[in-house]
Amino acid sequence: MKGESIMTELSQAAVERIIKKGGAERISADATETLAILMEEYGIFLAKEAKKMSDHAGRKTLRGSDIQIAAEIFK
Amino acid sequence: MKGESIMTELSQAAVERIIKKGGAERISADATETLAILMEEYGIFLAKEAKKMSDHAGRKTLRGSDIQIAAEIFK
Numbered sequence: 001m002k003g004e005s006i007m008t009e010l011s012q013a014a015v016e017r018i019i020k021k022g023g024a025e026r027i028s029a030d031a032t033e034t035l036a037i038l039m040e041e042y043g044i045f046l047a048k049e050a051k052k053m054s055d056h057a058g059r060k061t062l063r064g065s066d067i068q069i070a071a072e073i074f075k
Numbered sequence: 076m077k078g079e080s081i082m083t084e085l086s087q088a089a090v091e092r093i094i095k096k097g098g099a100e101r102i103s104a105d106a107t108e109t110l111a112i113l114m115e116e117y118g119i120f121l122a123k124e125a126k127k128m129s130d131h132a133g134r135k136t137l138r139g140s141d142i143q144i145a146a147e148i149f150k
Contacts, residue, residue, distance in 0.1 A: 022125070026136040031125070063106050
């Protein structure tokens with residue numbers, strides 16, 4: 001599928017823009033795919049930990065502060 | 076801008092799907108925005124470190140293996 005990453009939720013175009021922000025100009029397709037997978041894994045990990053925080057607080061809605069606390073713990 | 080994150084490259088819809096993979100069902104808008112920012116920061120960080128790896132190898136093109144090594148170092 002052109003322009004879309006097959007295995008992840010993130011678009012190839014978005015991940016390419018992020019790699020360019022990191023300073024690279026020439027980027028192989030597998031670099032984009034690899035970073036997309038790693039970014040999604042990181043996101044799912046933080047979301048799971050944040051869900052524990054909102055459960056613990058007795059809330060049903062995940063808040064930004066749950067994500068923030070999860071990120072601070074695993075920094 | 077509805078449906079799009081203002082501050083990051085990642086779409087709100089993609090980040091919401093990632094949060095749902097983490098188990099949350101109800102998600103506040105600021106949770107999505109917070110995770111999008113953290114995921115992008117992580118991506119830029121890894122891309123910068125990967126760029127150092129490709130520079131060190133005397134290559135002009137960033138490869139998936141550069142990203143992979145960067146991720147292993149900072150695991």
